[in-house]
Structure formats: C-alpha cells, structure tokens
Amino acid sequence: MADGASNPDQIMEDKTRFDLNTAVEHWLETLRRSPExxxxxxxxxxxxxxxxxxxWQRRGLGEEEAFVLAGHRLGGxxxxxxxxxxxxxSRVWLHxxxxxxxxxxxxxxxxxxxHLGAAAVTVGGLASLGFKFREPNLYLSALGPASGLTLTYxxxxxxxxxxxxxxxxxxxxGLRNAADAVLHRPLWVGGFVLIPLGLxxxxxxxxxxxxxxxxxxxxxxxxxxxxxxxxxxxxxxTVSLPLLTVFLARRxxxxxxxxxxxx
Amino acid sequence: xxxxxxxxxxxxxxxxxxxxxxxDKPNGIMHNATxxxxxxxxxxxxxxxxxxxxxxxTYGYALIQRVRELSGxxxxxxxxxxxxxxxxxxxxxxxKSEWRESDTGRKRKYYHLCREGRxxxxxxxxxxxxxxxxxxxxxxxxxxxx
Numbered sequence: 001m002a003d004g005a006s007n008p009d010q011i012m013e014d015k016t017r018f019d020l021n022t023a024v025e026h027w028l029e030t031l032r033r034s035p036e037x038x039x040x041x042x043x044x045x046x047x048x049x050x051x052x053x054x055x056w057q058r059r060g061l062g063e064e065e066a067f068v069l070a071g072h073r074l075g076g077x078x079x080x081x082x083x084x085x086x087x088x089x090s091r092v093w094l095h096x097x098x099x100x101x102x103x104x105x106x107x108x109x110x111x112x113x114x115h116l117g118a119a120a121v122t123v124g125g126l127a128s129l130g131f132k133f134r135e136p137n138l139y140l141s142a143l144g145p146a147s148g149l150t151l152t153y154x155x156x157x158x159x160x161x162x163x164x165x166x167x168x169x170x171x172x173x174g175l176r177n178a179a180d181a182v183l184h185r186p187l188w189v190g191g192f193v194l195i196p197l198g199l200x201x202x203x204x205x206x207x208x209x210x211x212x213x214x215x216x217x218x219x220x221x222x223x224x225x226x227x228x229x230x231x232x233x234x235x236x237x238t239v240s241l242p243l244l245t246v247f248l249a250r251r252x253x254x255x256x257x258x259x260x261x262x263x
Numbered sequence: 264x265x266x267x268x269x270x271x272x273x274x275x276x277x278x279x280x281x282x283x284x285x286x287d288k289p290n291g292i293m294h295n296a297t298x299x300x301x302x303x304x305x306x307x308x309x310x311x312x313x314x315x316x317x318x319x320x321t322y323g324y325a326l327i328q329r330v331r332e333l334s335g336x337x338x339x340x341x342x343x344x345x346x347x348x349x350x351x352x353x354x355x356x357x358x359k360s361e362w363r364e365s366d367t368g369r370k371r372k373y374y375h376l377c378r379e380g381r382x383x384x385x386x387x388x389x390x391x392x393x394x395x396x397x398x399x400x401x402x403x404x405x406x407x408x409x
Contacts, residue, residue: 047324050369080343086351
C-alpha cells in the first residue's frame with residue numbers, strides 16, 4: 001500500500017489552493033483504512049497534528065509548510081501502523097479473521113453459483129441443440145458433455161472470482177458502506193444467511209428438475225457427465241490452488257527481504 | 264518486528280510486549296553524536312513520560328514539546344510513536360487518560376499519573392540514578408573528557 005501519510009506533497013499537487021481541513025482529512029483517510037489504528041488513536045493523532053500545525057504557524061511558517069512539517073514529524077503511515085499494531089493486536093487479528101471468513105464463504109457461494117450456471121448453460125444448451133445424453137456406454141459418451149461442463153464451470157468461476165476481486169479493489173468504500181448498512185438491519189442479515197442456503201437448495205433440487213425435463217434414459221448420462229466434470233474440477237483446483245499459494249507466498253516473502261545494493 | 268520485552272517496575276516479569284519508541288525510525292536523525300541513540304531513546308521514554316506526568320497532567324503534544332525543550336533538542340522522538348507507549352502505560356495501570364475540551368475549543372486527550380505510575384517512577388529513578396552514579400564514579404577516576 002502506498003505510504004500516503006508520509007508523502008503530504010502528493011496530496012497538495014492537484015490542489016490549486018491549500019486547504020488545511022482537506023489536507024488533514026486526506027491524511028486521516030489513509031490511516032482510517034488500517035486495522036492497526038483504532039478510531040480513538042486516530043482522533044488523538046489528529047489532535048496532535050492540528051496542535052503541531054498551529055505551533056509551526058505561530059513560529060512563522062505558512063499553513064501548507066506547517067502541515068507538511070507537522071506530518072513529517074508525526075511519522076509515516078507505515079511506521080505508525082507498525083507501532084500501533086503492537087497495542088491493537090486483537091483488532092488486527094479480528095480484521096484478518098473477518099477477511100478469512102468472508103473468503104471462505106465467498107468461495108463456497110461462488111462455487112455453488114458457478115456449478116449452477118455451468119450446468120444450466122451446458123446441459124440446457126446441449127439439450128436444446130438436440131444432443132442426447134445416452135445411457136449405453138455410459139462413461140465414454142459422457143466424456144464430451146463432461147469436458148463442456150468443466151470448461152463452463154471454470155469460466156463461470158473465473159468470472160465470479162474476477163468480479164469479486166474487482167469489487168473489493170475498486171469499490172472498497174461502496175462495499176464498506178453496504179456492509180455497514182447490512183450489519184445494522186436484522187432483515188438484511190437474515191438475507192445474508194438465507195441466500196447461500198437458498199443456492200444450496202437450488203443446487204440440490206437439480207435432480208427433480210432434471211427428472212421433470214429429461215427422459216429417464218438420459219438422466220443417467222447427465223449424472224455421469226456431472227460426476228466426471230466434478231472430479232475433473234476437483235483435480236484441477238486441488239493442483240492449481242496450492243501452486244497459486246506457493247507462487248504468491250514466494251512473491252510475498254521476496255518483498256519482505258530488504259533490497260541489496262549489489263545483487 | 265522490532266518488538267522487545269523491557270522490564271518495567273510497574274509490571275512484574277516484563278511479559279507484556281511493549282511498543283518501543285523510535286526503534287522503527289526510518290530516517291537517520293539519531294546518528295548525530297550529540298543526539299541520543301535509538302536504544303537510549305526507547306529505554307528512556309517511559310521514565311521521561313512518568314517524570315513529566317509527575318509534574319502534573321498534560322497531553323501528548325505538550326509532553327513531546329517539554330522533552331524537546333528540556334533536552335535542548337537532543338532527544339528527538341518520531342512524535343506519533345509516543346501514543347502507543349502512552350496506551351501501553353495506561354493498560355499497565357500507570358497512567359489514566361481523559362478526553363476534554365481545550366482552551367482552543369478542540370478536544371484533547373489529557374493524561375495523569377496513577378498510584379502505580381508513581382511507584383514505577385520511583386523504581387525508574389533508582390535504576391537510572393544507579394547507572395548515572397556508576398558511570399560518574401568511573402569517569403571521575405579515569406578523567407575522561409567529553
């Protein structure tokens with residue numbers, strides 16, 4: 001993350017006239033997002049910053065110079081976060097734990113959604129094209145639709161994960177506001193619990209749904225395709241997720257090491 | 264992380280992880296010979312805070328100003344690092360804080376010393392005076408000039 005608070009010049013660059021309150025608000029915004037610093041800590045830092053700015057102004061500095069100097073003396077946001085992390089460890093872990101829980105649930109939800117989407121698109125699509133899911137020579141004839149199912153599932157999953165990633169990265173404030181709104185309305189919290197449950201039931205209800213639309217002889221073929229596809233997906237994910245973890249972990253560890261002057 | 268356990272008289276065993284002032288300082292302010300080293304800055308923060316609060320209640324910014332003034336600018340803190348230390352001292356029961364409106368109309372957090380803090384201050388005094396006495400005796404006999 002960019003070390004915004006230690007770099008107050010950046011804040012000023014796109015402003016024609018310096019406004020102290022805006023500058024302080026920008027400075028606070030960077031730290032407000034960090035789990036290491038509580039609102040009360042931030043209020044105290046703001047009080048300090050304003051005292052310091054006033055003191056430097058009293059000593060003859062302009063408002064902007066006083067703000068830059070006061071911010072510099074207070075310390076960069078990375079250093080502040082590191083120090084405050086030592087006293088707010090429970091909050092840091094709460095923040096991490098929340099993200100882990102959100103991740104686990106989002107993964108399960110996106111998985112169910114992708115399965116439903118892939119089944120609807122592939123089975124429905126093939127059936128509408130006149131494809132017959134044959135009963136004899138079960139596994140061999142199921143291989144075609146199974147590979148179709150696997151590919152559509154992966155495409156759905158990739159689209160869902162990319163969408164979720166985009167939401168988290170680009171619409172962070174919007175998401176935060178939405179979460180804030182949901183958390184304080186019991187009905188919405190109910191919805192938050194019921195939506196995954198509903199999807200799960202819908203996923204399970206595929207069987208009676210299939211029985212209604214397809215002749216008995218084809219259901220066996222469809223189920224065989226789905227079971228092969230689900231095996232293929234599991235294998236792919238079981239291999240690729242640990243590989244992805246190792247790749248990201250290596251990048252992270254490398255970024256922790258101090259850079260050497262002579263490589 | 265630059266976390267260290269430092270034994271403080273107010274807290275038996277020193278098992279609490281204490282934030283260390285200035286140890287993560289990114290710039291080289293401390294390397295001037297007339298300035299205090301990082302380690303000394305870190306070690307002297309708690310006794311300084313206790314001693315200043317012993318004079319009466321005050322708030323973070325004024326506390327830093329007082330240290331700068333008393334040390335002739337040779338004890339230089341990265342100002343924001345004081346607050347985790349104050350928080351730690353409050354958790355340890357040495358000091359207490361209170362948000363109040365100041366004469367400027369803005370709110371400030373004022374700190375004052377508790378009984379446990381007074382005891383801690385006494386302990387710190389004894390320890391620092393012991394170091395001071397020992398060094399003074401050594402330097403007197405050996406005629407070291409600074």
